[in-house]
Amino acid sequence: MMEPQVVDLEDDSINFWASLGVSPHADQMPLHNVQIVDHQAQPPPAAAQPQSICKDLFPIESDPCLEPRLGMEFESSEAAKTFYIAYAGRVGFSVRIARSRKSKCSESIIMLRFVCSREGFSKEKRVVAGKKTRKRAASIREGCNAMLEVLRRGDNKWVVTKLVKEHNHEVGLPSRVHYIAIETDAVVNPYIGMEFESVKSAKTFYYSYASRVGFEARVRQSRKSQDESLKMLKLVCSRHRHHSGRENNGEDTERVHVLDPSRDGCDALFEIIRKDKDVWMVSKLILEHTHELNPAPASRVRCVRSQGEVLVIAKNFADTRNLLLNGQDSQHPREMRYNDLGPEDADSLFEYLKNAQVEDPAFFYAVQCDKNGRTANIVWADAKARMAYYHFGDAVRFETTYRKNKENIPIVIFSGVNHHAQFVVFGCALLVDESEASFAWLFEKWLEAMRVGPPVSLLTELNRGMAAAIAKVLPDTHHIFCEKHILDTIKEELHDMFPELEPFITDLRKCIDGCRIEESFESGWNSVIIKHGFRNNELLQSLYDIRQQWVPAYTKKSFYPRNLLPQTCENIDKVIEKYFSSKTQLRMAVWQLGQAISSSFETEAQADYLTMFQMPALRTASPVEKQGSSIFTSRIFGIFQEQFVESFGYHAERLEDETVHKYHVTVYEGDDETHTVSFNPDQSTVNCSCCLFESCGILCRHALRIFIIEGVRALPKAYVLKRWTKHAKNIITLDNYIDLRGYREDPSTARFNDLCCDAVKCAKEASKSSELYKIAKEALHKALDEVVLSSNNIREQQNLQSCTTSLKKPRKFVKAKDSSGKSLKRSASKSPLMEGDGIR
Numbered sequence: 001m002m003e004p005q006v007v008d009l010e011d012d013s014i015n016f017w018a019s020l021g022v023s024p025h026a027d028q029m030p031l032h033n034v035q036i037v038d039h040q041a042q043p044p045p046a047a048a049q050p051q052s053i054c055k056d057l058f059p060i061e062s063d064p065c066l067e068p069r070l071g072m073e074f075e076s077s078e079a080a081k082t083f084y085i086a087y088a089g090r091v092g093f094s095v096r097i098a099r100s101r102k103s104k105c106s107e108s109i110i111m112l113r114f115v116c117s118r119e120g121f122s123k124e125k126r127v128v129a130g131k132k133t134r135k136r137a138a139s140i141r142e143g144c145n146a147m148l149e150v151l152r153r154g155d156n157k158w159v160v161t162k163l164v165k166e167h168n169h170e171v172g173l174p175s176r177v178h179y180i181a182i183e184t185d186a187v188v189n190p191y192i193g194m195e196f197e198s199v200k201s202a203k204t205f206y207y208s209y210a211s212r213v214g215f216e217a218r219v220r221q222s223r224k225s226q227d228e229s230l231k232m233l234k235l236v237c238s239r240h241r242h243h244s245g246r247e248n249n250g251e252d253t254e255r256v257h258v259l260d261p262s263r264d265g266c267d268a269l270f271e272i273i274r275k276d277k278d279v280w281m282v283s284k285l286i287l288e289h290t291h292e293l294n295p296a297p298a299s300r301v302r303c304v305r306s307q308g309e310v311l312v313i314a315k316n317f318a319d320t321r322n323l324l325l326n327g328q329d330s331q332h333p334r335e336m337r338y339n340d341l342g343p344e345d346a347d348s349l350f351e352y353l354k355n356a357q358v359e360d361p362a363f364f365y366a367v368q369c370d371k372n373g374r375t376a377n378i379v380w381a382d383a384k385a386r387m388a389y390y391h392f393g394d395a396v397r398f399e400t401t402y403r404k405n406k407e408n409i410p411i412v413i414f415s416g417v418n419h420h421a422q423f424v425v426f427g428c429a430l431l432v433d434e435s436e437a438s439f440a441w442l443f444e445k446w447l448e449a450m451r452v453g454p455p456v457s458l459l460t461e462l463n464r465g466m467a468a469a470i471a472k473v474l475p476d477t478h479h480i481f482c483e484k485h486i487l488d489t490i491k492e493e494l495h496d497m498f499p500e501l502e503p504f505i506t507d508l509r510k511c512i513d514g515c516r517i518e519e520s521f522e523s524g525w526n527s528v529i530i531k532h533g534f535r536n537n538e539l540l541q542s543l544y545d546i547r548q549q550w551v552p553a554y555t556k557k558s559f560y561p562r563n564l565l566p567q568t569c570e571n572i573d574k575v576i577e578k579y580f581s582s583k584t585q586l587r588m589a590v591w592q593l594g595q596a597i598s599s600s601f602e603t604e605a606q607a608d609y610l611t612m613f614q615m616p617a618l619r620t621a622s623p624v625e626k627q628g629s630s631i632f633t634s635r636i637f638g639i640f641q642e643q644f645v646e647s648f649g650y651h652a653e654r655l656e657d658e659t660v661h662k663y664h665v666t667v668y669e670g671d672d673e674t675h676t677v678s679f680n681p682d683q684s685t686v687n688c689s690c691c692l693f694e695s696c697g698i699l700c701r702h703a704l705r706i707f708i709i710e711g712v713r714a715l716p717k718a719y720v721l722k723r724w725t726k727h728a729k730n731i732i733t734l735d736n737y738i739d740l741r742g743y744r745e746d747p748s749t750a751r752f753n754d755l756c757c758d759a760v761k762c763a764k765e766a767s768k769s770s771e772l773y774k775i776a777k778e779a780l781h782k783a784l785d786e787v788v789l790s791s792n793n794i795r796e797q798q799n800l801q802s803c804t805t806s807l808k809k810p811r812k813f814v815k816a817k818d819s820s821g822k823s824l825k826r827s828a829s830k831s832p833l834m835e836g837d838g839i840r
Helices: 012-019 077-091 199-213 317-325 343-359 383-392 436-450 464-473 483-494 502-514 518-531 538-545 570-579 586-613 623-631 634-649 692-696 701-710 740-744 747-766 770-808 832-837
Strands: 005-008 054-059 095-102 109-116 126-129 132-135 147-152 158-164 176-182 217-224 230-237 246-249 252-255 269-274 280-286 302-306 309-314 364-369 375-381 395-399 411-417 423-430 457-460 478-481 650-656 661-667 675-680 685-688 813-817 823-827
Touching: 077 095, 077 109, 077 147, 077 158, 199 217, 199 230, 199 269, 199 280, 343 364, 343 375, 343 586, 364 436, 375 383, 375 436, 383 411, 383 423, 383 436, 383 586, 383 747, 423 436, 423 586, 436 464, 457 464, 464 478, 478 483, 483 502, 483 538, 502 518, 570 586, 586 634, 623 634, 623 701, 634 650, 634 701, 650 701, 661 701, 675 701, 685 701, 747 770
Parallel strands: 176 309, 395 457, 457 478
Antiparallel strands: 005 217, 054 176, 095 109, 109 147, 126 132, 147 158, 217 230, 230 269, 246 252, 269 280, 302 309, 364 375, 375 423, 395 411, 411 423, 650 661, 661 675, 675 685, 813 823
């Protein structure tokens, strides 16, 4: 007769399943009922002998709400974990926890990521057992991307923020999923002789008991009979001491015990043997543990997974269904927003903004609330940001890429480039959504803070709601879409349908960047579209229809120095990545961002110092180059100098001999693209088809070549933008330079800008102390009263002069008849004075 076979069921996956109260090992016997069969040798008191303590609630197929989707909400992380394990069982794959994150404030878990057990990559493991080598029962990871990630909001609810449902492998056989509710509060503890109608019933009972008492159970051993049917199963505490294998020392094979520090050698066990065909009885039982127990709350949902079965166990029906389905009826799931962090966090931020305004009256902030009174949107800008906008706010970038990371608080930043081609911030905001209303409110409040008028150009990502808001609030601003975002959109939208997309993107990028003439771009675009078979693609056609807002061949005449503007600021990126999350208080995050912005202004001050006291080296004897070195900052002069030196390598061919001289300019070595340059000798103005000056404010090599030919020995005033000079931040506009916004707009706007400069300078000096603040306030009020009084006097004088002029004009008379029929002479018109006084 053969000896009974003892099977060691320990493997790496047990540790994970044990942590969830789940075991991956079981036989193939179906679970028909979860019921304790009351055939004990020594029955306990009758109160502890319920005939049935569990009830199957509902079949999974009857509830479509149990399909995972973004925005799902759960009352607890345990409910989220149980839900995903049940879903995985229904689909046919296993789950493990791949990542978690703690809050820096409270050290509590705020994020959990559940993945398919085949996520990542690993090799098959083998264990040496004597002279035999056998494969270890461990799953092989295949790089599967299926996952579900939940994040804890400020209201302590958990929301699904990331979800991937597709697997890169065939899933296994689906498990039967049962949602079980314990119908009674009666507590039944295991005892010797306790009987169950199936091995599944016994395992479910012990797992539930372990969770209630406060430890984790796992399968330790099983024994089969001669007919290979299961006859014994032993479950132990997860802290039961175990070995990791055998080690071969020379000729002798010796078992080496490798102890796990987390396992305390606990002897608690639960062993069942098959008594009859359908009856299992507890044969060995140890209830005492050598470690502290951690009982689970009564409402905790527990999940037990066995081969072919997934059991979700709760105290009652409400606990099971409410915890799993809480918030699932919402038709509009939303991502995590900063106002989900809690009202205390928002109040703390408001207090910080108020204190900042008290300390610096030039600090601006505005808050918008929704219909429920919750904070919706916030925008703020300090004095340095507002002053920077006055000097360099002609070209603005509205940065919203930080919102794309769902783990970050959704912050947006207004930025630009200063006279050293450095990153500069014009204001920040927190937005809860990307609706047109939110963007419209933000742009209105931001303009209110900046005072000096809208920018010449505004660069944004491609967003329909944002574009509609800009058209309403900033109708005179050139709205440009980011070329990089356009290409990223094409990749994202077309990648699934056309995996081999990179050659198309390469050709398209060459067409966009290489064609600087509109006709050349259109022919190049059509060639690329036809070559790669995208003639009828709706996305590409829609982007082509708005080409005037993103293709350089069309936007080159709008001032926006895209080649000089840094894409991001490293210090600001680090602060946002580190602090703008649910782990950090809003107040601290905003303060850290302010510190990073202040450091950028310190970098600007260092560049100012070097520009003033370090003269750059000249490469020619031209007075034009020498003039540029004395007026431009070091960084801008380097760009100007490069253009000037390279202009000597170009050839110019005169086309016409008229008032305006026209040239075709090409490089000597041969250039396929010819640039047309027009020069007016009377006004010393030049215009090039490449439009470098119009877009960047720096003369191109083609125009500089014509200056050399025409004998221009000094840069005309029209080609020296103040924003690129060493004196860019001077409050008084010098006669030798032009301001882009003042130059482009009417005289009244230029006067408005100049007065704003004086007012800002006054505010900057007066904000240093409360005494100076009072003096400035009284002076401004007095000046305002005098301006209003003078304006009224001027208006009255104009009205009087208009009236006098009207009275001096000869009157024309027409014949009329009175009631008696006699002819009367009447004035054809009345004076404005008589009309206004009601004189007939």
